Amino acid sequence: MSTTAPTAQQVPTPETVPVRTRKRKHRRANPWGVVAWIAALGFFFPVFWMVLTAFKQEADAYSDPPKFFFTPTLDQFRAVFDTGVGVSLLNSAFATGVSTILVLLLGVPAAFALSLRPVRKTKDALFFFISTKMLPIVAAIIPLYVIVANIGLLDNIWALIILYTAMNLPIAVWMMRSFFLEVPGELLEAASMDGANLWTSVREVILPLVSPGIAATALICVIFSWNEFFFAVNLTAVQAQTIPVFLVGFITGEGLYWARLSAAATMAALPVVLAGWLAQNKLVRGLSFGAIK
Amino acid sequence: MAEITYRNASCLYENSDTLAVDSLNLDIQDGEFVVLVGPSGSGKSTALRMLAGLEDIDEGSISIGGRDMVGVPSKDRDIAMVFQNYALYPNKTVAENMGFALKMRGVGADERRRKVEQAAKLLDLTDYLDRKPAKLSGGQRQRVAMGRAIVREPQVFCMDEPLSNLDAKLRVQTRTQIAALQRRLGTTTVYVTHDQVEAMTMGDRVAVLRGGKLQQFSSPTELYDRPANAFVAGFIGSPAMNLLDARIVDGGVQIGSTVVDVERDRIASLHRAGLETVTVGIRPEQLEITDGDGVETIVELVEELGSESYVYTRVARSDTPLVARSLTRTPARLADTIRLRKREGTVHLFHPATGERVGD
Numbered sequence: 001m002s003t004t005a006p007t008a009q010q011v012p013t014p015e016t017v018p019v020r021t022r023k024r025k026h027r028r029a030n031p032w033g034v035v036a037w038i039a040a041l042g043f044f045f046p047v048f049w050m051v052l053t054a055f056k057q058e059a060d061a062y063s064d065p066p067k068f069f070f071t072p073t074l075d076q077f078r079a080v081f082d083t084g085v086g087v088s089l090l091n092s093a094f095a096t097g098v099s100t101i102l103v104l105l106l107g108v109p110a111a112f113a114l115s116l117r118p119v120r121k122t123k124d125a126l127f128f129f130i131s132t133k134m135l136p137i138v139a140a141i142i143p144l145y146v147i148v149a150n151i152g153l154l155d156n157i158w159a160l161i162i163l164y165t166a167m168n169l170p171i172a173v174w175m176m177r178s179f180f181l182e183v184p185g186e187l188l189e190a191a192s193m194d195g196a197n198l199w200t201s202v203r204e205v206i207l208p209l210v211s212p213g214i215a216a217t218a219l220i221c222v223i224f225s226w227n228e229f230f231f232a233v234n235l236t237a238v239q240a241q242t243i244p245v246f247l248v249g250f251i252t253g254e255g256l257y258w259a260r261l262s263a264a265a266t267m268a269a270l271p272v273v274l275a276g277w278l279a280q281n282k283l284v285r286g287l288s289f290g291a292i293k
Numbered sequence: 294m295a296e297i298t299y300r301n302a303s304c305l306y307e308n309s310d311t312l313a314v315d316s317l318n319l320d321i322q323d324g325e326f327v328v329l330v331g332p333s334g335s336g337k338s339t340a341l342r343m344l345a346g347l348e349d350i351d352e353g354s355i356s357i358g359g360r361d362m363v364g365v366p367s368k369d370r371d372i373a374m375v376f377q378n379y380a381l382y383p384n385k386t387v388a389e390n391m392g393f394a395l396k397m398r399g400v401g402a403d404e405r406r407r408k409v410e411q412a413a414k415l416l417d418l419t420d421y422l423d424r425k426p427a428k429l430s431g432g433q434r435q436r437v438a439m440g441r442a443i444v445r446e447p448q449v450f451c452m453d454e455p456l457s458n459l460d461a462k463l464r465v466q467t468r469t470q471i472a473a474l475q476r477r478l479g480t481t482t483v484y485v486t487h488d489q490v491e492a493m494t495m496g497d498r499v500a501v502l503r504g505g506k507l508q509q510f511s512s513p514t515e516l517y518d519r520p521a522n523a524f525v526a527g528f529i530g531s532p533a534m535n536l537l538d539a540r541i542v543d544g545g546v547q548i549g550s551t552v553v554d555v556e557r558d559r560i561a562s563l564h565r566a567g568l569e570t571v572t573v574g575i576r577p578e579q580l581e582i583t584d585g586d587g588v589e590t591i592v593e594l595v596e597e598l599g600s601e602s603y604v605y606t607r608v609a610r611s612d613t614p615l616v617a618r619s620l621t622r623t624p625a626r627l628a629d630t631i632r633l634r635k636r637e638g639t640v641h642l643f644h645p646a647t648g649e650r651v652g653d
Contacts, residue, residue: 184378190376191382193374194368194394
């Protein structure tokens with residue numbers, strides 16, 4: 001079977017003209033592009049200032065007018081480490097990591113079932129998941145506190161892991177479902193005709209396709225868990241303290257030390273930025289398939 | 294040996310109260326190329342998916358090579374399927390796509406490569422074995438889908454409108470190639486299409502379905518020459534057969550003010566059946582423009598195809614459309630009044646109420 005050369009290309013197409021004008025239009029400064037740049041810089045500046053301040057001496061941090069050029073120092077980071085940030089960082093990392101893994105282990109199969117193998121009442125199940133996010137957490141904190149106290153998990157990192165898993169699971173199911181819905185059902189059928197059982201077809205065919213979705217979902221879970229404050233401040237004290245709680249404590253304790261506070265905040269923000277940067281590759285690749293037509 | 298038998302096979306979709314496939318009976322011989330054809334909603338795809346194990350057989354049975362397939366999962370049926378959208382694995386290369394089934398069966402890497410290369414050669418895909426499907430043209434993807442099926446050397450090929458995503462020229466070309474490939478491999482094939490030209494040109498036998506029910510299952514020429522009912526008569530052939538209700542008179546049937554002659558014994562059998570009117574089927578090529586006696590019609594449209602032309606008319610003083618083929622260029626102009634005469638050959642007669650073929 002051979003394809004003949006398409007004759008359409010030999011015919012001069014009228015398309016060539018609009019393409020050229022489109023290009024020229026593109027080169028002209030787009031007012032929305034300028035607005036976008038201003039907005040982006042506006043959003044980025046506080047973060048930039050925080051990082052900059054973290055490398056200053058306290059005297060430089062206080063100077064008026066603000067200093068852009070100074071001798072950078074790691075003193076502030078050393079000082080933050082001396083106050084015991086390490087435990088909080090470890091707690092946050094542990095709670096974030098374990099809860100994200102749990103969410104993916106539970107949420108990905110659930111989303112698969114709710115999209116590619118829909119059952120009766122699929123809509124109801126989906127609504128149930130999202131409805132758990134409708135109650136304000138504040139309204140639930142007292143019963144939660146009582147329950148956590150009764151089972152003896154106060155100031156225990158596992159209490160946070162359970163809560164973070166429950167908190168992120170609905171989002172993960174909904175997100176993953178939308179990725180699974182883009183997988184053509186025929187792929188599963190083709191795999192089953194090729195002799196693959198369910199597990200093999202999921203591993204060999206479906207998972208490679210939805211891996212960008214899994215990366216995106218994991219990133220969202222990491223961000224939400226890492227930054228979570230309300231549960232952490234109410235259910236932990238010293239042992240299980242996470243980094244947002246530590247930061248707040250730091251503000252009250254050392255609120256006047258701008259540079260040191262900036263260093264602590266920078267350290268708290270760094271892991272999430274790193275996670276986003278690592279996932280970016282997968283995220284950008286997106287879901288351009290080529291399986292269909 | 295892979296003959297296929299449908300025995301009263303039925304399929305009911307959830308949330309539906311009509312059967313998608315209603316008591317289908319088919320006997321498909323080993324090595325035969327059978328086409329299931331029908332309009333959308335006729336159940337042709339469902340019938341194929343029941344064979345492939347992608348749809349439940351709710352009643353009756355389907356057997357392949359004498360083995361009952363009720364409750365047997367797809368992967369154990371030894372069937373390969375070509376999907377309408379090809380369903381290639383986008384993350385695998387062409388070679389991996391084609392070799393996947395063999396890998397699942399535990400065939401060694403060397404053997405696998407040999408078979409894939411063999412099939413690739415057959416399909417002119419050798420240069421593309423390392424590419425991903427996204428980097429292929431539509432025609433190439435179609436061939437990979439075919440390759441994935443033939444590499445496995447299955448008992449049965451199932452093809453669900455495999456050509457509908459190709460452009461017209463490639464479709465015609467690929468049509469003949471698939472038919473030739475099937476003859477060469479000798480694998481029993483069930484092919485679904487809504488295109489009656491594909492059905493006529495590719496199939497050893499064609500099953501026409503409508504509303505989940507089998508209308509006729511016979512060779513393409515038989516379908517064309519002796520349609521079992523008015524639906525098949527109107528579905529097979531392009532432009533469609535003229536079907537018009539006519540009064541039975543002495544020596545024939547009356548169309549407009551003209552009597553079209555019908556053999557004496559067929560008229561007699563219509564009388565015996567107690568009919569006064571009958572649905573008459575005349576193919577466009579059975580009608581010609583005449584200067585003499587004929588049905589008076591008014592021209593509504595002329596389609597020039599180069600080698601022939603079709604004249605779309607309406608019978609004078611009535612609403613009945615009539616299409617005639619003409620072998621001359623520009624046989625008539627719009628709004629002309631022309632007379633049409635039946636050429637040699639007999640007309641088809643169908644029961645006016647049931648549509649069944651009558652009068653033979």
